[in-house]
Amino acid sequence: MALNIRKTERGRVYFIGAGPGDPDLLTVRGARILSEADRIVFAGSLVPEPALHDLNDRGLWVDSAGLTREEIVGQLVEGVSKGEIVVRLASGDPSIFGAMAEMTTELDNRGIPWEVVPGVSSVFAAAAALRMELTLPEVSQTVILTRTAGRTPMPPGEEIEALASHGATLVIFLSIDRIEELVARLATVRDPETPVAVVARASWDNEVVCRGTLATIGGEVRKARVMRQALLIMGDALDPERRKKARSRLYAADFTHGFREGKNTDPPSPS
Ligand SMILES: C[S@@+](CC[C@H](N)C(=O)[O-])C[C@H]1O[C@@H](n2cnc3c(N)ncnc32)[C@H](O)[C@@H]1O
Known part of the structure; x- marks a missing residue:
């Protein structure tokens, strides 16, 4: 079955989970959008930017470590206003202690489209x-x-x-x-x-x-x-x-489910 790969949109912010550190643990979708991005705003203390740089050496990399929330949002908004593909790179998965809501609320207030690409949490x-x-x-x-x-x-x-x-x-x-x-x-x-x-x-x-x-x-x-x-x-x-x-019921020999018939493991009855 062919995978339906979605086209990356200009003028949109992608919140991408960079994974726990090893660049190999970035998802395929995350790596593809990152390689296409014009501006990448990353959390420098946890995202290994040098290791990911090979994926995109033409975009603008902005370390958010020294920026306030307003400045980070300012970076995202500026990129979108120029019609760029903008990435906010979070460590692990953005949904866990990712301070994402406070940014997406600001984007929503300005009518800026955004989406999330999950990552491997630490x-x-x-x-x-x-x-x-x-x-x-x-x-x-x-x-x-x-x-x-x-x-x-x-x-x-x-x-x-x-x-x-x-x-x-x-x-x-x-x-x-x-x-x-x-x-x-x-x-x-x-x-x-x-x-x-x-x-x-x-x-x-x-x-x-x-x-x-x-x-x-x-x-x-x-x-x-x-x-x-x-x-x-x-x-x-x-x-x-x-x-x-530890033994789960799912793989127990006598357990039947939609994909497998259970096997009767009772000892044979004496004839
Ligand atoms: C701001 S939170 C971000 C968590 C991230 N969103 C995730 O899903 O892993 C940062 C904390 O995540 C944990 N963390 C992040 N990366 C880690 C790693 N590679 N190894 C161990 N802990 C990590 C640490 O507890 C760190 O203080």
């Missing part, structure tokens, strides 16, 4: 680095993606203690610089032996993986000198023993 690159499933049958079937308050406060009810008490796999962004405080708060509601991992710069050449428990991870992170660009994953889905025992 949470998935971290899970790949750990070679783990975030969901494990009968261990955790829920994943919570969250952060702790920095300059952005947490809404009521989303305190880390409340979220951690669920027992779901917990993924915490934007908080590694406060690891000691974070683990102390988690330890008020979870067993100190709960498995925890921290992955820094997932998928980059200098990726760092720290493994431990709630009781030990702070020390491991300090030893590895991880201060930023890292996320913390906590939960029993990280436990290798629980992983070995």
Whole structure:
């Protein structure tokens, strides 16, 4: 079946998820639009611009690290007014802590068309680095993606203690610089032996993986000198023993579904 590749439109803003860092993890659609863009506004602290430059060495690359929201929007609007193909390159996937709504509202107010190209979030690159499933049958079937308050406060009810008490796999962004405080708060509601991992710069050449428990991870992170660009994953889905025992119903021999007839695994009845 031929893929119906959509034509990239001039005078439009594309919010593209750049993926977690390794340029290989940019989607095919993202790479195609990026190669066609006239202006690329990127988050310099997390998007590896030098690695992506090969995809487009003729467009204007603007690092948004030192810009205010108004200045970033100004860049997008200016590009569109010149009939350019404009890209806002976000790290990972733009829908997770991507500060996208505050820009798209401004674009909507000006009647500027925009669309989103999803990306591989760092949470998935971290899970790949750990070679783990975030969901494990009968261990955790829920994943919570969250952060702790920095300059952005947490809404009521989303305190880390409340979220951690669920027992779901917990993924915490934007908080590694406060690891000691974070683990102390988690330890008020979870067993100190709960498995925890921290992955820094997932998928980059200098990726760092720290493994431990709630009781030990702070020390491991300090030893590895991880201060930023890292996320913390906590939960029993990280436990290798629980992983070995995990079995889903989907692939069980006696389970029938739309694509496969179940096999009867009952022992033959004595004749
Ligand atoms: C502003 S948020 C953006 C998240 C991004 N939209 C995503 O989907 O991964 C930045 C935070 O994401 C996490 N992060 C981004 N890239 C990462 C990577 N390659 N490895 C580990 N954590 C990363 C860190 O917690 C960092 O503080």
